Amino acid sequence: MKSSSxxxxxxxxxxxxxxxxxxxxxxxxxxxxxxxxxVVKVQPQTEPLHKxxxxxxxxxxxxxxxxxxxxxxxxxxxxxxxxxxxxxxMFEIDPAPYxxxxxxxxxxxxxxxxxxxxxxxxxxxxxxxxxxGFVSKAQLDxxxxxxxxxxxxxxxxxxxxxxxxxxxxYTKITAPINGRSGQQQxxxxxxxxxxxxxxxANATLLTTVDQLDPLYVNFTVSVADLDRLxxxxxxxxxxxxxxxxxxxxxxxxxxxVYDQQGTLDFSDTTVNPSTGAVSLRAQLPNPDRTLLxxxxxxxxxxxxxxxxxxxxxxxxxxxxxxxAYTMVVGADGKVVRKTVTASDTSGNNWIVTxxxxxxxxxxxxxxxxxxxxxxxxxxxxxxxxxxxxxxxxPGQAPASGKPAGGQ
Numbered sequence: 289m290k291s292s293s294x295x296x297x298x299x300x301x302x303x304x305x306x307x308x309x310x311x312x313x314x315x316x317x318x319x320x321x322x323x324x325x326x327v328v329k330v331q332p333q334t335e336p337l338h339k340x341x342x343x344x345x346x347x348x349x350x351x352x353x354x355x356x357x358x359x360x361x362x363x364x365x366x367x368x369x370x371x372x373x374x375x376x377x378m379f380e381i382d383p384a385p386y387x388x389x390x391x392x393x394x395x396x397x398x399x400x401x402x403x404x405x406x407x408x409x410x411x412x413x414x415x416x417x418x419x420x421g422f423v424s425k426a427q428l429d430x431x432x433x434x435x436x437x438x439x440x441x442x443x444x445x446x447x448x449x450x451x452x453x454x455x456x457x458y459t460k461i462t463a464p465i466n467g468r469s470g471q472q473q474x475x476x477x478x479x480x481x482x483x484x485x486x487x488x489a490n491a492t493l494l495t496t497v498d499q500l501d502p503l504y505v506n507f508t509v510s511v512a513d514l515d516r517l518x519x520x521x522x523x524x525x526x527x528x529x530x531x532x533x534x535x536x537x538x539x540x541x542x543x544x545v546y547d548q549q550g551t552l553d554f555s556d557t558t559v560n561p562s563t564g565a566v567s568l569r570a571q572l573p574n575p576d577r578t579l580l581x582x583x584x585x586x587x588x589x590x591x592x593x594x595x596x597x598x599x600x601x602x603x604x605x606x607x608x609x610x611x612a613y614t615m616v617v618g619a620d621g622k623v624v625r626k627t628v629t630a631s632d633t634s635g636n637n638w639i640v641t642x643x644x645x646x647x648x649x650x651x652x653x654x655x656x657x658x659x660x661x662x663x664x665x666x667x668x669x670x671x672x673x674x675x676x677x678x679x680x681x682p683g684q685a686p687a688s689g690k691p692a693g694g695q
Contacts, residue, residue, distance in 0.1 A: 322662070325654035326669030327617055328604070331646050332596040335634055337517075337526060339589045343507035343538075347498035347581045348571070351464035353378055354491040357455050358481030359385065361474060361494075368471050372463040372497060379461040379494055381480065386459055390452040397445040404438035411435040467499040468577070498581055501574045505536060505550055507587060508565035517591070525641070528592040531555055536570040538579075539586040548573040552589070598644045599637040601669075604652040605630060614644070615651040615658055617666040623651070623658045 355361070359381040366378045411431045417423040463469070473493050474480055480492040520526035529535075529552075536550035550572035559566055570587075572579070579585075604614050605628070613627045628643030644650070651658060652669040 322621070322665045323654055323657035324665040324667055325617065325651045325658055327649040327651050327666045328601065328669050330598040330600060330640075330644055330648050330650055332598060335594050335597050335599070335639055336590050337528075337592040337594050338632060338634070339509070339513070339591055341507045341509070341587050341589055343505040343536075343570075343585055343587045345572070345579055345581050345583045345585065346504045346506055347467070347500060348502050348504060349465050349467065349499040350581075351467070351497045353461060353464065353494045353497060355379075355381060355461065355480035355494060356458040356491055357381060357386065358479070359383075359459065361476050361478050361480050363476050364472055366463075366469050368469060368495075370469055372467065372469050374463055374466050376463045377460055378463055378469070381459040381461070383456055383459040386452065386456040390449065390456050393445070393449045393452045397442070397449050400438070400441040400445040404435070404442050407431070407435040407438040461494065463497050465497055465499055467497040470496040470498065500577050500579075500581070503572045503574045503579055503581065505538065505570040505572050505585070505587060506567065507570075507589070508560070508563065508567055510565050511559055512564075514566060520594075521592075525596065526592055526594055529590070534570075534592070535590045536572070537588040537590070538572065539588070541583075541585070546572075546579070546585075548575075550587075594639065594641070598640040598648075599634060600628075600630070600640050600644075600650055601637055601652050602633070604650050604655075605638045605640075606655070614640075615655060615660070616644075617649040617651060617664050621663045621665070623660055623662055623664050625660045 362380045362382055364379055366372055366376065372378065411428070411434070414423045414428040414431045418425060418428050472495055480494070517526055517528060521528050531552055531554075534552035536552065538546040538548075538550065540546055550570035552568060553571045554567075554569040556567040568589075570589075600614060606613055606615070611627055612630050613625050616624045616626050618624050626643050626648070628640045630638040630640045632639045649666050651664070651666075654664075658664050
């Protein structure tokens with residue numbers, strides 16, 4: 289009786305164990321919860337239309353200092369590399385031959401005046417004697433002709449004197465504009481000029497004066513980019529700034545941003561056939577003369593505004609052979625791949641111009657754990673999530689330290 293009573297509980301326990309095992313086999317392995325990812329909910333907004341370009345600086349005005357008369361260069365008066373004022377003396381050419389020429393021309397002028405005075409006295413006498421019949425009318429005509437010729441000779445001699453004075457003044461070479469002087473091209477003792485009074489472009493170059501405040505920034509934009517911007521403007525996606533309102537920010541070679549902004553003041557109307565680009569120019573203040581002509585700088589041109597664009601952190605944008613795309617957590621909690629267009633950046637964000645819709649939850653962190661069509665648990669993305677959870681895949685931009693705008 290005792291043995292039978294013990295077997296009954298043991299039998300019950302065995303049956304319970306078999307039932308539990310059968311129930312576990314029916315359920316299968318436990319399901320993994322959907323991965324948690326950091327997302328940003330994007331909204332359309334207006335962003336400045338920036339274009340990163342390379343520009344070259346040039347002087348606002350540049351004046352060549354040339355020898356306008358031939359002669360021996362006596363001395364340089366200015367200090368090379370110093371600032372000079374318009375009209376300031378810079379070089380001196382030996383004035384002796386031009387002073388002698390002036391004196392000779394003055395003597396010729398005096399002789400012409402004396403000849404005119406004699407002819408005038410003779411003509412006046414004849415004009416008084418003709419009515420009395422003492423001088424013929426033919427004689428008076430001849431004397432008056434001599435008077436007129438003498439008067440013309442005086443004017444001619446006076447013009448020659450003025451030319452001689454100008455040539456003498458050219459022996460003192462002055463600065464054509466306000467600016468910074470350049471290096472001397474010809475040393476003292478050299479013969480300069482190419483003729484007696486050479487005022488053309490073939491005259492000897494002595495130095496150059498450049499106006500450094502303001503400066504010009506010269507850059508180009510491809511025709512394809514201009515056509516794209518015009519089409520976007522016609523479609524209402526872009527508002528281009530007027531020429532005198534478009535601004536330019538300059539980044540120096542050391543990476544620092546120049547503290548003065550430039551203003552676009554010229555846009556060419558023709559395309560350079562060798563480059564397929566259009567030339568543009570901005571005027572840039574340079575009060576401290578820190579920038580120099582010929583220097584290359586990186587510029588950020590603000591050409592207007594872009595409408596209805598989305599800011600997406602750089603870590604959220606992926607690229608493959610098909611192009612750029614983002615992973616989005618849909619309303620049903622499943623991940624969807626969306627092909628986007630993004631060619632420009634704003635800070636640490638990509639500017640997406642197409643492919644997204646208002647309210648899309650773009651995955652920023654945890655991208656390596658999501659799969660298209662699989663569920664995912666969306667949580668607001670925080671910048672610090674970008675490092676551990678959003679490790680960049682091949683072809684993915686580095687993680688951003690700044691969330692997308694408009695959130």
